[in-house]
Amino acid sequence: MKNKIKTIVETAVKKAIQNGEMPSPTLAEVLIEEPKVSAHGDFSTNIAMTMASLQKMAPRKISDIIIKNIDDPGRLISRTEIAGPGFINFFITPEAWHPVLKEIHGLKDRFGASSLGQGKKVQVEFVSANPTGPLHVGHGRGAAVGDAVANILSFSGYDVQREYYINDSGRQINTLGRSVFLRVKEILGEAVSFPEECYQGDYIKDLARMALETRKADFSSLAEADQIFFCARFAAQSILDGIKADLDSFGVGFDHWYSEQGLFDQGKVDAAIQEFKENGHVYEKEGALWFNTSRYGDEKDRVIVRSNGQTTYFASDIAYHQEKFKRGFDRIIDVWGADHHGYIQRIRAAIEASGKKSEQFHVILIHLVNLVRAGVPVAMSTRSGEFDALSDVINEVGRDAARFIFLSRHYESPLDFDLELAKKKSNDNPVYYVQYVHARIESILKKEREKYSEREPAFDGKGISLLIAAEEIKLLKILSRYPEAIDHAAVHLEPHRITYFLMELSAAFHAFYNAIRVLSDDPEITSARLYLIRAVQQVIRNGLTLLGVSAPLSM
Template identity: 60%
Template sequence: MKDQIKELVLNAAKSAFENGSLTSGQVPDMEVEEPKHQAQGDLSTNFAMVSAGVQKMPPRKIAEAVVSQLEPLSFIEKVEIAGPGFINFFLSASAWQPVVEEVLGRDRDYGRSDMGREKKVQVEFVSANPTGPLHVGHGRGAAVGDSVGNILSFAGFDVQKEYYINDSGRQIRTLGTSVWLRLKEKAGKSLEYPEDCYQGVYIKDLADKILEREGEDFPDQDDEEGIQICARFAAGEILAGIRQDLEDFGVGFDQWFSEQSLYDSGRVEKAIQDLQTRDLVYEKEGALWFRSTNFGDEKDRVVVRNNGLTTYFASDIAYHMEKFERGFHRVIDVWGADHHGYIKRLEASVVASGYKSEQFDVILVQLVNLLRGGKPVQMSTRAGEFVTLKDIVDEVGRDAARFMFLSRSYDSGLDFDLEVAKQKNSDNPVYYVQYVHARITGILLKAKDQGLIPEIDFNRGMDLSRLEEAEEIKLIKILAGFREQVEKSAETLHPHVIFTYLSTLASAFHGYYNRHKVITDDPSLSLARLSLVLAVKKVIRNGLGLLGVTAPERM
């Protein structure tokens, strides 16, 4: 509808150019938006204001010239000029009624867009070190990354989701040391357990497993060899648990990429050499430094320490080079908010590798405050006690967890109340939306049982002109805006846009259902209303699917 209004205004402007009431020239970008207040019409354009600079005349005069040339159309009831020159359009019900048929006809493709034009995009998210179970913060990042991938795909991009396994370096060695020391404790050897080792109970569980596998003589062997065996075993076990937790959370990846593979293939060394060849890596104080200040970073960054060991930054440079070599037009990383200071240096490395900064995006996911009945859930980092993603899913379910994680913009902190997420009422956002889908299923089955319709298929024989109530038109307007919200979400990389849309649609449906009967004594009216609520059901399903949330048939 917005496209139609835009075309109508542009055609009117061209006619105004031809008859001399406007000066012919470049037509600036214009917007067609829904006014804030219903009294201002259904749609409004700022064409007159953005044209004032070209026309050298007051916007209201421009608006009058355009309105005088508007082609009369049946679905436009009236046009008004408001304020400094806004052109407001008041549309008839007949303008909106065909949307229902479009939803029913396109079904699962309704809302799909081609804005991505099949450009290859990679979304890398979670990528937690395999040194411990996924916690609640990882859960929010997983929900965001997975949903961003779904939405981009629905918007026409060729999307690949990836998990980067940090299976090399100091943290993996610390994991091996932690398990090795706990294992020796169990074997009765007296020792001090350092505070910088991992403290969680899961470390003791891993020590039990490997001791059972290797036998009681295992703690007697050389420490270095024991640590390496423990590190490999523990990382493998933890990664398997991470995979399972993500699967239970409804998250799947197209690829799991190993950091160690970058070293094994020589990619890290090659990346550093390539930068050295172009004088973008230099030596100072026995270390190798990347000239990240050349690309806007606050200081240069070490890639090889003076002890000869590479930094995590070095492998990240090689990894992102490898991403673009795979043909991705754009790469998106989902990180925790504590990695904010890392963005500029990695962006510098992307530009240094010959790509544009706009081809690299970082989504920073803020912290989650876990509550129970409004009170903070106590956690002790020092003791290694934390709430895992598995704990959350086990308690509130996958759907509620994902929906709650996406209920606010990821760049804002989130209060996640476990008790609210379990409630079966309108206070629980996911229940409020899912209940619409389930309720409409019940309405349709009731209509079928009463013999009003032989089967639930309304693509034929429906008289949508019967949909005239204000609440019906409001519902249809919201349905009509679904694709726009998908594109907005894809453009901004904000999944909560879809959350907000679904909540708005659910609220409008509840308001409609409380005021009007869907099944009436009038078969024609009933069929039209059944068609409308089926359209709502389909859009609810499509939207929930983008967020990785199910659409239940009954609750």
């Protein structure tokens, strides 16, 4: 609808210029917006103001000329007015909103899809938690956002791949191995001092028991280094299995799991370093190898090979991001915790030094999640670190509530996750507010099937035109905005826009439900309203699906 109005205005402007009613032939971009107050119409444009200086005419005069030149063959506009400094307000006829229903019924679960991405290959890398401990709520937020962003981009015409990068190499894995190894020795009755830098959680003791169980026969006969190595491999693998299980129960899947160790095994890290050497991006200082990131806007240069000969995490990340582009992606999206924001500049530097454009790389920073219970912060145990485990939260509040709440804020806003509120089955809890619409509609449809017939409500132009109540028109207006909401969510990579859209649509439906009865003795209006609520149900389901939340048939 918005685009139709835009075309009408553009045509009118061109016509006015042709007629010589406006002196300058230069066109300004036409911006159509939806006024906040309904007294200002369904749409308005500021075109007269933006053209005022160009045309050297008063804005209201320009508005006057444009309105005179408007052609409206589809009879969409019931009236126009000039308001304020020169806005043109458009009031749409009720009938003009009806066709959106046919569109929704025609496209079904593809309603809102677009070709925005033109089939470009995009990779969304998210979660990527180190396999050194279980996922916590912060990872959950990243998982919900990453998954939803991937869904939205895919729905908007991108060719999307979801990837999890496994940090299964380097010091932290050694530390993990040593932590488990020490707990094994404890189990075997040896007195050990457990260092501060080792992983403290109780899950380490569980892993130690399991590790010992698997190698009971010959564990003691191994050399200490081999024992640690075994513990590291065993622990990393079983933690990773746990992470996969958690993600699975959260409904999050990946197309690809990419191993950091694999980068080393295939010589990709060395190759990247070699390439940077040849291209003069690195230099030696104090025995270490430095990458000249400050040339690309970083505050200082960064080490990629330490003086002891070991590569840094940054080195594998350079190789990894080069590899992403080599695999043919046009766009790379990384979802990180906000505490890694200092890392963005140097990765960007690496990408530019590798000959790619920094616009091809985007980082979504997920801000902190504070777990609270009825408003009181949940004390995080420094000892076990397990009180904020994602699996506990999912078990307690359910997957749908957790996902919806994670997506109910902009991800750059800190989130208070209230366990009590998430469990509440009331209007305090937005997820049920939206799901309830879907279930409520299903309940009406069920009633209709039982009471009347098995036939589907058919499209009936005559019946549709009976939908003229304010609550019905309101629903139609919101429904027609859905594709635009998806577009914005895709362009800005912001799933919460869909969450808010669904809340607004749900509010309008509940208001409609309370004001207007769907099933009545009048078959024509009943059919039209069934047609309307099925469309609402479809859009609710579409939106929830993009967010990774289920759409229940009954509640």
